Amino acid sequence: MTEIVKISNEYFEEINTLRKYFHENPELSNKEFNTTKIITEKLLEYGLEIENIGLKTGVSAILKGKYPGKTVIIREDIDALPMQENTGLDYSSKINGVCHSCGHDLHIATSLLCAKVLKNFKDELHGNIRFLFQPAEETAEGAREMIKCGVMNLSPKADCIIGVHTSPDIPVGMVGIKKGPANASCDTFKIKVFGTGGHGAHPYRCVDPIVIASYLVTQLQTIVSRETQAVYPAVITIGMIHGGTAPNIIPSEVELQGNIRTFNEKEREKILNSVERISKGVAESMRGHAEVEIMRGIPVLLNDNEIADILIKAVSKSLGKDKIFNIELPSPGSDDFACFLEFCPGMQFRIGTANDDPNSRCGLHSPKNIFDSRGFLAGAIAMSQYVIEYLNNK
Numbered sequence: 001m002t003e004i005v006k007i008s009n010e011y012f013e014e015i016n017t018l019r020k021y022f023h024e025n026p027e028l029s030n031k032e033f034n035t036t037k038i039i040t041e042k043l044l045e046y047g048l049e050i051e052n053i054g055l056k057t058g059v060s061a062i063l064k065g066k067y068p069g070k071t072v073i074i075r076e077d078i079d080a081l082p083m084q085e086n087t088g089l090d091y092s093s094k095i096n097g098v099c100h101s102c103g104h105d106l107h108i109a110t111s112l113l114c115a116k117v118l119k120n121f122k123d124e125l126h127g128n129i130r131f132l133f134q135p136a137e138e139t140a141e142g143a144r145e146m147i148k149c150g151v152m153n154l155s156p157k158a159d160c161i162i163g164v165h166t167s168p169d170i171p172v173g174m175v176g177i178k179k180g181p182a183n184a185s186c187d188t189f190k191i192k193v194f195g196t197g198g199h200g201a202h203p204y205r206c207v208d209p210i211v212i213a214s215y216l217v218t219q220l221q222t223i224v225s226r227e228t229q230a231v232y233p234a235v236i237t238i239g240m241i242h243g244g245t246a247p248n249i250i251p252s253e254v255e256l257q258g259n260i261r262t263f264n265e266k267e268r269e270k271i272l273n274s275v276e277r278i279s280k281g282v283a284e285s286m287r288g289h290a291e292v293e294i295m296r297g298i299p300v301l302l303n304d305n306e307i308a309d310i311l312i313k314a315v316s317k318s319l320g321k322d323k324i325f326n327i328e329l330p331s332p333g334s335d336d337f338a339c340f341l342e343f344c345p346g347m348q349f350r351i352g353t354a355n356d357d358p359n360s361r362c363g364l365h366s367p368k369n370i371f372d373s374r375g376f377l378a379g380a381i382a383m384s385q386y387v388i389e390y391l392n393n394k
Contacts, residue, residue, distance in 0.1 A: 002318050004388065007117050008381045015116070015380075016373045018042070019109035020091040026080030026098045026105070029136035032057040035078050039108065039133050046116050048131065053149045057135040058142065060151055063118060065125025065391065072387050073130045073161040073346075074114055075337060076107035077137035086367040087359065102364050103166030103353065106376040108133065110164050110351070113380035118387060127391035128156055134336075140186070140298055143336035152343040160307055161346035162386060163337050164379045166353050168361050170325050172372040175315050175382045176350030178327035179308045183301035183348075184235075184261035185268050186334035187294065191216065191279045193243075195288040197252035207287045209254040210243055216256065216282050216290075217241075223274045234262040234271060235332060261332050263300055272296075301338035304345035307390075311347055314385035319378060325352065333364075351379035 018038070027035050036057045040050060043061045051060040058078070085092050085099035093099040115131055132151065136142035152158060170176045193216065195207035217238050224234050236258060243254030260275070262268045276292040283290035315324050327350065337348045353375035354361045362369040 002385065004117060004384045005318050005381055007120055008113060008377060008384065011113055011116050012377050015109050015113045018112060019105050019373055019376065022105040022108050023100050024091050024094050026093050026095055026100045028082060028098055029079040029139040029141065030057060032078050032135050035108070036133070039078070039112070042112055043115060043131065046119050048115060048119070051154060053146065053151050055135070055145060055149055058146060059131070059133040060154070061115070061131045063115065063122065063129045063131070065127050066123045067126040069125070069127025069391050070159040071128040071130060071156045072390055073132055073158045073340070074111055074383060074387070075132040075134055075161055075163040075340060076111040077104050077134045077142065078108055079104060079136055079138050079142070081138055081365060083365070083367050087370050089370065099367065101367055101369060102138065103371045104137070106166050106351070106353070106371050106373070107164060109373070110376040110379040110383065113376065114384050114387070117380065117384045121388065125391055129387055130154070130158060137336055140334070140336050143339035147339060147343070152340065158344045160304070160344055160390065161340050162307070162383060163346070163348045164351050164383065165335065165348055166364070166371055166375060167350040168354050168363055168369055168371070170350055170352030170354060172352050172355050172374045173378050174323050174325040174352040175319065175378060176325040176327045176352065177308055177312060178330060179303055179305050181263040181300055181330045182303045183330060183335050183338060184263055184332045185265070185300045186297045187260045187268070187272060188297060189258050189260065189275055189295065190293040191256045192291045193254045193256070193283055193288055194290070195250070195252060198250050200248040200250055203250060206250045208250050209288055210251065212283050212286045212288050213241060213243065213254040213256055215286065216279060219278055219282055220258070220275060223271055223278065227274055228267055228271065232262065232264045232267045234260070234267060236260050236271070236275070261334065263330055265300055268300070298334040298336050299338045299342065301335055301348060302341060303347045307345055307347040310389050311349060311382065311386050314389045315382045318381050318385040323378065325350070349382070351375040
């Protein structure tokens, strides 16, 4: 048993009490005021320095090692979802219509446990650890806001960033590792199709934007089937169509909104360009015209291979090789952790939370999913050991 494991187990119940408190008192994106307050109080109690980043919610704090060296960021998200919890837990959400059904309460606990554990190694550390508690991950706003406020330019500047995410697909106590692309990019688009409205009995006098929009829905799928190599998976989803006021009136405009996901940045750019080209081309070929707005979102979450190897070493040393869960396929879901990777290499790994209870395997964003707290213990052990390996052995 390593010293990291020993100390982590000693602090587990204390941090688990905090985890349950956060679970009972979830807060929505950009409204994590109490969560921020409690996290700040605990970090000060643990002896960390709070860094002012100018945000109303979220925290940045630093633990400086005794010796000079590199700087690691540990980033976790802190917001909850607008859902009614249905777990039956004695520490279920007390807030109507809000719950931690993505496991962010465990993410907070992971990072707090790391902070408390690593404080014990301050005099041995060759470098520094910055703890980021990020707001508004669920709305894909928080990472960009923190970056905009200069968190990635704080001194000392980060050399790498690491984080965790719960996984109901992985047995509790195991650490899931995926090298390379781990999560898809996520961009949205809005297409306004303009035609000429009129009476439904006289379509020849009109340019029907509903017909154009209907054709667009199918034609946009050809980007994936005919313009993208099969080795680069991508998804284009039209999730919203709005147009028309009555069954016998041809409207003058229709609006479509959709979503694009892929695992390759070059393909991402090509797809975004193709959406605009096809939308405008189809509309013009059918006597209408289209306006396209691309809302660039989250990039591909690309885990660094070298950092993954250090993490594998850390997990093997602290938890054992048998606790490594090799993730074969990337997730089509997105996480704005990826935004930080535009500034330094990093890694987001998974912490298993599934046990014998079927409700522990319902899936993320399920109101019934129960997250096993032992998952954050394994995550904190792996992360703390990683920090030691990265700072002291590179």
